[in-house]
Amino acid sequence: MATPAQRTNTWTLDEWYDQSVAGTTGGYAWGGQLWSWGYNREGSLGLNGNNRSFDRSSPTQVGTDSTWKWISGSSNLYMMLAGKKDGTMWGWGKNEQGMLGYNLNAARSSPIQIGTETNWKWGVCGTYCSLFLKTDGTLWTAGYNFEGMLGLNSNGNRISSPTQIGTETTWKQINGGRQVMGGVKTDGTMWMWGTGSGMMWVTNNNAMRSSPTQMPGTTWKKFAFGSYTGAALKTNGSLWMWGDNGQGTLGMNGNGSTGTPTNYGSGASSPIQIGTTTNWDDITLAYAESSHRMIMATKTDNTLWAWGSGGPSKLGLNFGTNQTSRRSSPTQIPGSWATADVGVFDCSADSTISGQGDVVAAKKANGDYFVWGRGVTYGGLGLNDKVSRSSPTQLPGNWFTIRGGYGGGAAIVQ
Numbered sequence: 001m002a003t004p005a006q007r008t009n010t011w012t013l014d015e016w017y018d019q020s021v022a023g024t025t026g027g028y029a030w031g032g033q034l035w036s037w038g039y040n041r042e043g044s045l046g047l048n049g050n051n052r053s054f055d056r057s058s059p060t061q062v063g064t065d066s067t068w069k070w071i072s073g074s075s076n077l078y079m080m081l082a083g084k085k086d087g088t089m090w091g092w093g094k095n096e097q098g099m100l101g102y103n104l105n106a107a108r109s110s111p112i113q114i115g116t117e118t119n120w121k122w123g124v125c126g127t128y129c130s131l132f133l134k135t136d137g138t139l140w141t142a143g144y145n146f147e148g149m150l151g152l153n154s155n156g157n158r159i160s161s162p163t164q165i166g167t168e169t170t171w172k173q174i175n176g177g178r179q180v181m182g183g184v185k186t187d188g189t190m191w192m193w194g195t196g197s198g199m200m201w202v203t204n205n206n207a208m209r210s211s212p213t214q215m216p217g218t219t220w221k222k223f224a225f226g227s228y229t230g231a232a233l234k235t236n237g238s239l240w241m242w243g244d245n246g247q248g249t250l251g252m253n254g255n256g257s258t259g260t261p262t263n264y265g266s267g268a269s270s271p272i273q274i275g276t277t278t279n280w281d282d283i284t285l286a287y288a289e290s291s292h293r294m295i296m297a298t299k300t301d302n303t304l305w306a307w308g309s310g311g312p313s314k315l316g317l318n319f320g321t322n323q324t325s326r327r328s329s330p331t332q333i334p335g336s337w338a339t340a341d342v343g344v345f346d347c348s349a350d351s352t353i354s355g356q357g358d359v360v361a362a363k364k365a366n367g368d369y370f371v372w373g374r375g376v377t378y379g380g381l382g383l384n385d386k387v388s389r390s391s392p393t394q395l396p397g398n399w400f401t402i403r404g405g406y407g408g409g410a411a412i413v414q
Contacts, residue, residue: 031067031085032400035059038359038380038408042094043109044078045408050109057379057386059397059411063111068412071403073356074125080410081125082111087118089132097128098160099143105160115162126176126194126225131183132162137169139183147195148210149181155210165212177225177285183212190220190232200228202242204269216271226285227293232271237278239297240271247293247309248328249285250274255328274330282340284355286314296355297330302365304337304353305330313390314360316372320390335370335392338363351401359404362392369399371409378407 036045037059043050046062065084073080079093079100090111091100098105101114114120114132123132129143129150140162141150148155151165173184180194191214196206202215223232229243229250241250245267248255251274254265283297286308294308294315306315310325316333319325338352352363358374359381370392375381381388382395395402400414 031069032413033066034062034068034071034082034410034412035397036062036080036408036410037382039078039378039406040109041407042078042107044073044080044093044405046080046092046110046410048110050107054109055378056408057382058384059382059395062410066413070122071401071410071412072122072124073403073405073410077125077127078406079125080405081114081123081130082410083120083122087120087135089114089117089120089123091123097144097158099125099128099130101130101132101140101142101160101162103161105158122174124174124176126181127179129176129181131174131176131181133171133174133183137171137186139165139168139171139174141165141181145210147179147208149179149194151181151193151210151212153211155208173222175224177230178227180225180230182223182225182230184220184223188218188220188235190215190217190223192230197228200230200243201269202230202271206269222283224283224285226295229285229293229295231283231285231295231297233280233283237280237300239274239277239280239283241274241295242268242271244293248326249293249295249308251295251307251328251330253329255326282351282353284351284353286355286357294355294360296353296360296362298337298339298353298362300339302336302339304333304335304362306333306355307331311358311374313388314355314358314373316360316362316390316392318391333362333392336365338365338367354402354404354409356403357405358407359409361395361402361404361409363399363402367398367414369395369397369402369411371395371402371404373404374407380407380409382409 037056040054047054067085071082092108119135121133121135132140145157170185182192191212193209219235221233221235231241279300281298281300286294296306307327340350354361360373361371371381372389375388379386398414400412402411
């Protein structure tokens, strides 16, 4: 990403620290236009219409605002979250169980502000609930509390506006997956809560947790959840995974039918290190469908890797549209790819890869964005056609960030 020009007008504290103290861009966008494309189910494209006539096969601007700073969303529930430069947070789409947090249990086809606060840092969607991070390090949640997913020490209730989890002010990175949520604190500890299905828990116990529960270790840097599988990076650059291994998602050269004591065929309920390299940089997991469980990660040497089940074209390894393509160990995707910009608060807004749905996106080292995955039916790749791609294809434009989802994507112009 190109370094923004020095400015003399108003700065946020994060921006000032990044450029004046740290000397980096830190992943922060000073503000840009928001664009979307693909499948418009439940108004998820944000184009002020909630039917298929609003499907778009090429990027279309959402509104006229040019102060969007970050975007996030759900891979399988047709919802989006986004933040603006002024610290406000917005949501649109299906809003199942009130999980977008704007105090309504109804879909919206254009961005609607969540509360009135101006210190939102980041938000993520899981399964029927969302998790929000503020710049003061506090953690907030909304949605359906299935098996304690809201982390509020209760089970079964619904909350349609952001509610604080605990009183801690040291949360720095958050993520959500299929029926499980979690976060990393500034002290390097990792915490999780929600369902214990699929050996998700790294405490060697798959019982439900309805409040944040600490996982072993104090050197965790970043983590991601998928469909009953989790992954995390440590500060030394090593990669660790746990959970279900049915599609070879643990990256240990085995799957549920070919397991051995060393490749964890059925899965692992405590973290296992993937290989011995210590230059892993970023990671993302897909959970759009339980049978399509892809993992994608970058290394600090600008290489990009994928493994698991690719579904229709998702692995980016030029397998064609074969639904059964998979790899049970990390396999390199050719090219020179960008590494993550580490921001002041080190959250997922700095990511240069997105593979949560059946549309995958990644940034090259030169700043260009490439997409692949499912393009049929909806034009989800934004390439002005309805064709799937099994290898990376450039999406023309000067994009700061892209988030792929189920049947479509969204992006902010740089």
